[in-house]
Each structure stands twice: as C-alpha cells, then as structure tokens.
Amino acid sequence: MEFVKNLAEYQSERPCVVTLGKFDGVHRGHRKLLKEVRRIALENHWKAGVFTFTVSPQVQMGRREAKMLMTNEERENLLRDLGVDLLVECPFTEEIRSMEPDQFIREVLLKRLHASAVVAGTDFRFGKDRKGDADYLLEAGKSMGFHVSVMQKEMDGEREISSTYIREELEKGHMEKVQELMGGPYFITGPIIHGRHLGHSLGFPTINQRPAPEKMLPPRGVYFSRTYVGGKVYQGISSLGVKPTVNSGNEEGNETYLFDCSLDLYGQEAKVEFLSFRRPEEKFDSLDALKNQMSLDIESADQFFSSSRFSTSS
Ligand SMILES: Cc1cc2nc3c(=O)[nH]c(=O)nc-3n(C[C@H](O)[C@H](O)[C@H](O)COP(=O)(O)O)c2cc1C
Numbered sequence: 001m002e003f004v005k006n007l008a009e010y011q012s013e014r015p016c017v018v019t020l021g022k023f024d025g026v027h028r029g030h031r032k033l034l035k036e037v038r039r040i041a042l043e044n045h046w047k048a049g050v051f052t053f054t055v056s057p058q059v060q061m062g063r064r065e066a067k068m069l070m071t072n073e074e075r076e077n078l079l080r081d082l083g084v085d086l087l088v089e090c091p092f093t094e095e096i097r098s099m100e101p102d103q104f105i106r107e108v109l110l111k112r113l114h115a116s117a118v119v120a121g122t123d124f125r126f127g128k129d130r131k132g133d134a135d136y137l138l139e140a141g142k143s144m145g146f147h148v149s150v151m152q153k154e155m156d157g158e159r160e161i162s163s164t165y166i167r168e169e170l171e172k173g174h175m176e177k178v179q180e181l182m183g184g185p186y187f188i189t190g191p192i193i194h195g196r197h198l199g200h201s202l203g204f205p206t207i208n209q210r211p212a213p214e215k216m217l218p219p220r221g222v223y224f225s226r227t228y229v230g231g232k233v234y235q236g237i238s239s240l241g242v243k244p245t246v247n248s249g250n251e252e253g254n255e256t257y258l259f260d261c262s263l264d265l266y267g268q269e270a271k272v273e274f275l276s277f278r279r280p281e282e283k284f285d286s287l288d289a290l291k292n293q294m295s296l297d298i299e300s301a302d303q304f305f306s307s308s309r310f311s312t313s314s
C-alpha cells in the first residue's frame with residue numbers, strides 16, 4: 001500500500017478510485033464503500049484509494065469526546081488488510097478547510113489523486129463550510145468526466161451505522177453490539193510492558209499494555225478477550241482500568257491473562273480484542289479477595305469460550 005502524508009508533493013501517475021472521510025473504526029458502512037472501491041479498481045486496473053485526515057493525538061489528549069475508535073496506525077493497518085492500494089492521510093489544515101468544493105475536486109481529487117471515480121455515502125459532505133454534497137459530486141463528475149458512486153447508508157434496523165453510534169455502544173460496554181456494527185471485535189494494540197510483577201505471585205501472570213492516549217476505551221472492568229501475539233492467538237481474560245486494589249495511581253492500562261501460555265512476551269506487539277464484558281473493576285480489601293475473584297473470572301471465561309462462537313478460534 002502506498003501511504004501519502006504530504007499531499008502537496010504527491011501526484012498519482014496511475015488513475016485511482018477514491019473514497020473520502022474519517023473512517024474512524026472502519027465500520028460496516030465504511031466497508032461497504034471500500035468493497036465498491038475495490039470492485040471498481042479491479043474492473044478498471046486502477047488504484048483503490050482512501051483519502052482521510054490525520055487525527056492529532058496531542059489535540060485529543062484529555063478530551064474524552066474527541067477520542068477515537070482507532071489510532072491512525074490501527075486504521076492504516078486495517079485499510080491495508082482490506083485491500084486499499086493508496087492511503088492519503090492529510091492533516092486537517094486551514095488550507096484544506098477553506099477550499100471551495102470545486103477547488104477541492106480540481107486540486108485534490110483530479111490533480112493530486114488522478115481520481116477517475118469517487119465513492120461516497122449519501123450524506124457525504126466536503127469543501128468549505130461542508131458546501132459540497134453527493135449531488136454536487138454527481139454533477140461535477142458529469143461535467144469533468146469522472147465516475148461517481150453514491151452508496152445507500154448501511155443500517156442497523158432503523159439507525160444508520162456511524163462512528164458516533166459505535167462510540168455510544170462502546171461507552172456502555174456493549175461489546176457484542178460494537179462488534180456487530182464494526183464488522184469485527186473492538187481491539188487495542190501496543191507493546192507488552194512490565195507491570196509490578198505481582199501477577200505471578202497471585203498465580204495469574206498477565207501481559208500489560210498501555211493504550212494510546214487518543215484511543216477510546218470501553219468501561220473499566222473485566223472482559224473475555226482474544227489476543228494476537230508472536231504469530232499466535234490466545235483466548236484469555238483482560239482487566240482494563242487502574243487496578244485500585246494494588247495501585248493508588250490513575251493511569252489506565254490493560255492486563256491480560258492468556259490461557260495456555262507461559263512464554264516471555266515482553267516488548268512484543270500484541271492486539272487484544274475485547275469480546276464480552278464480564279464485570280466492572282472493583283477495589284478489594286485484600287489480595288486474597290482479589291485472587292478469589294480472579295479465579296471466578298477465569299472459570300466464567302472457560303464457560304464463555306466453550307459455549308460461544310469463539311470456542312474454535314484459539
Ligand atoms: C481477570 C482479572 C481481573 C482483575 N480484576 C481486578 C479488579 O477488579 N480490581 C483490581 O484492582 N485489579 C484487578 N485485576 C488486576 C490485578 O490487580 C493485577 O493483575 C495484579 O495486581 C498483577 O498486576 P501486575 O501485572 O502489575 O503485577 C484483575 C486482573 C485480571 C487478570
């Protein structure tokens with residue numbers, strides 16, 4: 001996949017079919033557009049392109065409402081896996097914000113991306129003050145000679161699937177619903193770091209991760225999870241939160257007890273999928289009480305994996 005960060009210095013030689021937007025979470029609605037992009041690209045031997053914006057972690061730090069379902073890197077990796085050939089990640093600068101729709105089409109879509117086709121949802125807006133819409137794009141396509149596909153919104157019953165809808169469900173810890181809307185489980189990625197090494201003495205060693213500051217997290221608590229690390233997949237149980245029983249700090253982290261794993265995994269990248277919420281995080285009076293609860297959690301995870309559709313995937 002070609003990855004372009006500096007649009008001003010880029011000019012595609014080959015034609016492309018492109019879809020545009022934030023694509024946070026790369027949900028089922030987005031996937032519908034991407035499928036159409038791939039179809040058109042294959043049919044015409046064009047590049048399958050996505051134009052999106054860089055989300056600045058600095059701007060978002062500490063602003064809960066601005067948190068993202070995916071980091072830029074997670075989105076990039078997923079788009080690559082979904083068959084995107086060209087990803088343009090553009091900072092949301094004043095220059096871009098103030099472009100009239102016509103100027104955006106000529107300068108960005110035609111000149112820089114060499115777009116021969118554009119794919120968008122019915123509510124797509126672009127250009128200064130969001131003046132450009134799907135109808136504008138269709139008209140421009142006719143007069144300037146590029147194809148436009150406007151796709152109906154993918155629905156969940158009466159409600160349109162959107163990143164906003166998924167954020168609402170994530171805040172409630174409805175992981176099954178989030179998975180259904182996204183088209184895959186909610187996950188975090190990051191290196192395995194050192195914890196306080198208490199896990200071994202408790203009898204439940206865990207891998208520790210610190211999620212990216214801009215990453216939106218489900219409620220603090222215990223989740224049945226699946227982890228990809230070192231080329232393997234493990235079932236397990238994760239605890240997301242601040243560990244109030246053993247910690248006085250407020251730094252949020254994720255700990256995962258992997259079933260059937262005794263490897264040293266420090267420093268490796270891991271992807272942890274949160275499949276189902278089990279219970280909220282608690283502050284226990286003693287380590288023994290915490291340990292008893294962890295045993296119960298692990299028992300319930302065994303049941304979850306043997307009775308659920310995740311039972312065959314480890
Ligand atoms: C299944 C599971 C449930 C947990 N639940 C809680 C909890 O409710 N409250 C809490 O303070 N810590 C909880 N923890 C975190 C433990 O406190 C933590 O794993 C232990 O202290 C080891 O930490 P360390 O890796 O930093 O050594 C849980 C951990 C796991 C694996």
Ligand SMILES: Nc1ncnc2c1ncn2[C@@H]1O[C@H](COP(=O)(O)OP(=O)(O)OP(=O)(O)O)[C@@H](O)[C@H]1O
Pocket residue numbers: 020021022023024028029030032033119120121122123124151152153154155160161162163164165
């Ligand atoms: N449910 C959907 N079905 C089909 N296309 C969609 C759907 N949701 C968004 N799109 C289209 O995907 C592109 C990118 O959408 P974008 O990520 O900006 O919006 P969104 O998912 O609705 O998020 P938000 O809730 O933040 O507005 C746009 O062309 C948009 O119309």
